[in-house]
Amino acid sequence: MADPIRRLVQELSRLPGIGEKSATRLAFHLIRGNRQQIQDLARALLDVTDKIRLCSSCMTMTEADPCSMCTDGRRDPETICVVASPSDLIAIDRGGHFRGKYHVLHGLLSPLEGIGPDDLRIAELIRRLGGSAESPPVREVIIATSPSVDGEATAMYIARTLKPLGVKVSRIATGLPVGGELEYSDQATIARALAGRATM
Numbered sequence: 519m520a521d522p523i524r525r526l527v528q529e530l531s532r533l534p535g536i537g538e539k540s541a542t543r544l545a546f547h548l549i550r551g552n553r554q555q556i557q558d559l560a561r562a563l564l565d566v567t568d569k570i571r572l573c574s575s576c577m578t579m580t581e582a583d584p585c586s587m588c589t590d591g592r593r594d595p596e597t598i599c600v601v602a603s604p605s606d607l608i609a610i611d612r613g614g615h616f617r618g619k620y621h622v623l624h625g626l627l628s629p630l631e632g633i634g635p636d637d638l639r640i641a642e643l644i645r646r647l648g649g650s651a652e653s654p655p656v657r658e659v660i661i662a663t664s665p666s667v668d669g670e671a672t673a674m675y676i677a678r679t680l681k682p683l684g685v686k687v688s689r690i691a692t693g694l695p696v697g698g699e700l701e702y703s704d705q706a707t708i709a710r711a712l713a714g715r716a717t718m
Contacts, residue, residue, distance in 0.1 A: 523549070575646065577622040577639045579604050587611070587620060594618040595653040599660045599712075600643065600676060602626050602669065606700040610662060613705035615712055618660075621646065626668040627675055635675060643676070647685055658686040660715055664699050677718035688715040 523545055530541035548556055572578070573585040580586070587593065597618030601607045607620050623638040647656045661676055663669035677687045691714030700708070 576620050577624065577642055578607055578620060592617070596655070596657040597660065598643070598646065598656050598658070599662050601662050601700070602664065602672070603701070606662065606664075609701045609703065610708055610712070613709055615705075615709040616660075621659075623663075623672070626663060626666075626672045628668045628671075635679075638672070640676065640679065644679070644683070647680070647683055656685055658688060660688050660690060660712070661718070662690045662700065662712070666698075673718070681718075687718045689718050690715050 526545045526548070527538065527541045530536055530544050531538050533541075536544070548559070569581050570579050571581075571583060573580045573583055573588055575584045575588045578585055578587070594617055598621050599607075599610060599616055599618055600621045600623060601610065602623050602625060604622055607622055610616055611620070621639070621643045623640065623643075625633055625638050627633060627635065627638065643659075647659075659676070659680055661673040663672050673689055677689070680687050690711040703711075
């Protein structure tokens with residue numbers, strides 16, 4: 519394989535879920551494509567790198583700060599749904615069943631991988647609970663982490679941390695399969711999980 523192709527394969531194989539075979543297929547697909555498509559892809563990647571930042575309120579990825587969900591006056595500011603990643607936020611919001619605000623942790627507690635509470639956006643969540651001049655105090659925090667070992671540990675930690683602060687903490691129902699991932703769940707299952715949430 520020529521060096522530029524090998525380098526492209528190496529870079530593509532760094533992406534999650536992309537092995538060397540998939541990376542090689544993608545590389546040759548890109549090479550066979552027209553130059554404009556490749557330039558558009560490169561420009562989109564650079565735009566994301568240059569323009570996307572974290573929302574100072576909910577911690578999702580956004581171009582405008584605060585993000586459009588945080589500034590949407592139709593959303594209930596007294597209810598926050600806590601998710602592990604921006605892709606989980608998109609999965610829940612896509613169905614339109616939840617009309618509150620969100621908070622993105624950017625990961626889950628995982629002692630085996632060395633990920634502790636200080637590595638997640640939990641401190642930012644706690645700061646949001648008291649409200650501000652623009653929004654009332656939060657009444658309920660819904661924890662919508664995946665029902666995996668790390669997701670459950672994260673949910674329990676957040677519940678223990680928030681309960682003394684006087685906010686209601688609930689957990690989405692386990693209509694989601696244990697060990698499953700939110701971003702791959704269908705909308706009906708997510709809607710049932712939100713509706714059947716239990717107080718922690």
